[in-house]
Structures are given as structure tokens and as C-alpha cells.
Amino acid sequence: MGVKAGEDGLPESDRFSPAPHPRDTFQLFGHEHAESEFLEAFRAGRMPQAWIIGGPPGIGKATLAWRMARFMAAHPDSTAPAVQQARNLAVDPRHPVARKISALAYGDLALLRREWVEKNKKFATRITVDDVRRALHKFEQAAGEGGWRMALIDSADDLNVSSANALLKLIEEPPPRSLFLLVAHQPGRLLPTIRSRCRMLMLQRLETPALSEAVRAAADAAELRAPSDALGRACARADGSAHEALRLLAARDGVVDGLMEQVLAKLPQVNWRSAHRIADAVTGREGEVEFDAFLRSCFDWLAGALRRNPGLGPRALAPYAEVWEFLERETRDLEIYNLDKRAFAIIVFSRLAEAERAARAALA
Known part of the structure; x- marks a missing residue:
């Protein structure tokens, strides 16, 4: 238990x-x-x-x-x-x-x-x-x-x-x-x-004042030294999640966060140089925080499909839903079988690009 x-x-x-x-x-x-x-x-x-x-x-x-x-x-x-x-x-x-x-x-x-x-x-x-x-x-x-x-x-x-x-x-x-x-x-x-x-x-995502208070209280309790400007930047990027804001504050260097933002913004074209840098960063026990950042960015990008394209119908949404299910299923298999996270990350970028192309074709 x-x-x-x-x-x-x-x-x-x-x-x-x-x-x-x-x-x-x-x-x-x-x-x-x-x-x-x-x-x-x-x-x-x-x-x-x-x-x-x-x-x-x-x-x-x-x-x-x-x-x-x-x-x-x-x-x-x-x-x-x-x-x-x-x-x-x-x-x-x-x-x-x-x-x-x-x-x-x-x-x-x-x-x-x-x-x-x-x-x-x-x-x-x-x-x-x-x-x-x-x-x-x-x-x-x-x-x-x-x-x-x-x-x-x-x-x-x-x-x-x-x-x-x-x-x-x-x-x-x-x-x-x-x-x-x-x-x-x-x-x-x-x-x-x-x-x-x-x-x-x-429950809804936290509004900025409540989010800032929650993150400050948690950071103080954890003795995580967070200057006001760093805390403000983390909250601005956290989409109403105290967990995500704390993760950003605790991240070693934010490499994955910055690169993911660049790669996802260019889909369905993939900057494979940046994709491989991300794949390197999420590998190994020391890359667990970065792997969490990678997954969070992928799920957030998929969830944002409707915001980016408010006219999407079921046919255009289906490719995003398929990748979402793929991510959930394969992430569990990674934990069970201790599979290669680097190879997984590369496959995910391919699947995201395919989903974006399929969704655009359905809208055409």
C-alpha cells in the first residue's frame, strides 16, 4: 500500500x-x-x-x-x-x-x-x-x-x-x-x-496571484532560493501549474525547456540538430528532470492543438489523439522495461511531425 x-x-x-x-x-x-x-x-x-x-x-x-x-x-x-x-x-x-x-x-x-x-x-x-x-x-x-x-x-x-x-x-x-x-x-x-x-x-489552473503565492510558499518550505524575478518567469511559463513552476525553478539549466519551445514551434518541420540535443539531455538517471520537461512540453503542445486551430474537427484532431495515446503507453513501457529514452525522444519528434502534417491535410 x-x-x-x-x-x-x-x-x-x-x-x-x-x-x-x-x-x-x-x-x-x-x-x-x-x-x-x-x-x-x-x-x-x-x-x-x-x-x-x-x-x-x-x-x-x-x-x-x-x-x-x-x-x-x-x-x-x-x-x-x-x-x-x-x-x-x-x-x-x-x-x-x-x-x-x-x-x-x-x-x-x-x-x-x-x-x-x-x-x-x-x-x-x-x-x-x-x-x-x-x-x-x-x-x-x-x-x-x-x-x-x-x-x-x-x-x-x-x-x-x-x-x-x-x-x-x-x-x-x-x-x-x-x-x-x-x-x-x-x-x-x-x-x-x-x-x-x-x-x-x-479545479482550474491557478490564476497568476494564487500561483505566485503557492509557488513562493512551496519554495520557502523546500528552502529553494528563488529570486522574485526567477519566480515570476517560472510562473509565467507554468500555465497555471505550481508543480511546473517549481520544476522550472529547480531545473539545472533549462536546456530542454528552451529547445523544446523552438522545435515544437517549427513543426511539422523538425530541427533534428536540436532534437538530438534534447534526446541527449533526457538520457540517463541524471536526465530525469529533463525527461519530465520533455514529456510535459509534448503533452502541452498536443493539448494546445485546439487553441492553435479552433476550427479543428474530429478528423483533424485524430492524429493528435493518437500521438497522445502513444506517449502515455510508451512512457509506461519505458519505466517497465528500462528502454532507451534517447531513441524514444527521436521517435516522438517524428510522430509529432506526422500528426501535424496529417491534421493540416485534414483541414485543407
Whole structure:
């Protein structure tokens, strides 16, 4: 289940280093409306058994999910004055429940995420059905803390078909006072049966003021020295994602970011000299940050197809969708089989160029 990873000093798949883990992040920026929606549902006694917290990566979905879980653990009675008078879901970091949750020691909270596999020194590529069964075993027992039994899934995108169906069975018929919090980067790709049994909270990309505050707070907590001008440039390029802004601040030299911008702007022509420089930079263990930058740029370019060409129909969009699926599938295979990232990057540039040519031909 991976619940002791933080305690044991092992890597955590649901944390972006150097930022603090979302369970240790006690401030929320830019999502007050979503927070209020959850609080009002609880106060009114209309708490759904499951919520999907959806939206792009790095905007605070997991931070909100942990904030929800912490509040429910600290205030299990919706009629209590502390709940009825609360303005938000804040819980004092010194509260005993907050300390337990930060230490992953709260007995009624199951955490589902991709496990660290010590043998391979890698994260598992999926949340398996066995992970789900082990984590959710506590729902078959009485609540040890006397409140709500909760499961936090970060992220639901990492469920496979079997593990998603195992989770669905419990969401369909949960024990009383059960709560499931599903963080999802692409909620539309979850099982329709799961979506139909959850209340959806869609979070938007952070506006500049909230993004700057979030990035500054995370950088300070991580003791990442970030001059105001560097922080401003990172936020301007991050497209509303605190994760991306922090990655830009922590990047060694930004080679991949700069080159990707140049190469993608020229598609369907490919500057192969720059493409090979990028492929060299993403190779090896020392190139993990650069590889993340490479993938992020590719996905952002594909997602921007509609913005670049608002008149695109299904036929013209299909080539972009095919490359998106190729990237997702092959990236998982890279992790499983330890394949050559350099060769992969070169192939990706070819596929992106083909998609752009095909889309333009469909528009002609």
C-alpha cells in the first residue's frame, strides 16, 4: 500500500521533490470555491460517499484532498459548532489528527498510490488490484478512530481495469461514514461507473496571484532560493501549474525547456540538430528532470492543438489523439522495461511531425 514510504525515507510517487508532500501542505491557494462546496455539503448533512477532485497536474488537487481528509478526521460530527462556524477546511498543524496524518499514522485513512518497488528501484507503473484490496481492508473493520473511514487515491489515473473495478465495488456499497477522495488528472478517462457514483469537483489552473503565492510558499518550505524575478518567469511559463513552476525553478539549466519551445514551434518541420540535443539531455538517471520537461512540453503542445486551430474537427484532431495515446503507453513501457529514452525522444519528434502534417491535410 506504500503508506510507510514517507516514514522510511523512500521515494513517494505522489510527491514532487523538492516541494513538501501535499499531506504536509497546510495552505490552499486559488480553490476556495471547491473547498466551500465540500464544506457546505458536509455541514448540510449531504456528504457524498465519493468525490473526484479533477483538473490538470500540479494545481493543488492533492493538497485539497488531504485538506478534506484532515478536516473530516478532526471534525467527524457535521453538527458540531466547529464545523458549522468554519470558514474553510483549515486544521491547525499542531492538532493531534494533523500530526497523525502527516506521519501516515491515522488508522482510518487508506492511501492508494503507486508503490516504490525496492527490487527494481522504481515506482510501479499502476495501482494494482492487490493494492486496492489491502488498502481497503480497513473498510471491513470498525472505525478505530471513532469517526469516518476514508480512502485517498492519488491518482485515480493510475488504476488499471481490475483495480478500478475493485474500488468501484466498495464505492457502490460503502459502510456508513465512509469517504473516498479520488485525485484525477483526466477524470473523463475513469470508468463511467465510477464517475457516476462520485461528485465531481473540477479545479482550474491557478490564476497568476494564487500561483505566485503557492509557488513562493512551496519554495520557502523546500528552502529553494528563488529570486522574485526567477519566480515570476517560472510562473509565467507554468500555465497555471505550481508543480511546473517549481520544476522550472529547480531545473539545472533549462536546456530542454528552451529547445523544446523552438522545435515544437517549427513543426511539422523538425530541427533534428536540436532534437538530438534534447534526446541527449533526457538520457540517463541524471536526465530525469529533463525527461519530465520533455514529456510535459509534448503533452502541452498536443493539448494546445485546439487553441492553435479552433476550427479543428474530429478528423483533424485524430492524429493528435493518437500521438497522445502513444506517449502515455510508451512512457509506461519505458519505466517497465528500462528502454532507451534517447531513441524514444527521436521517435516522438517524428510522430509529432506526422500528426501535424496529417491534421493540416485534414483541414485543407
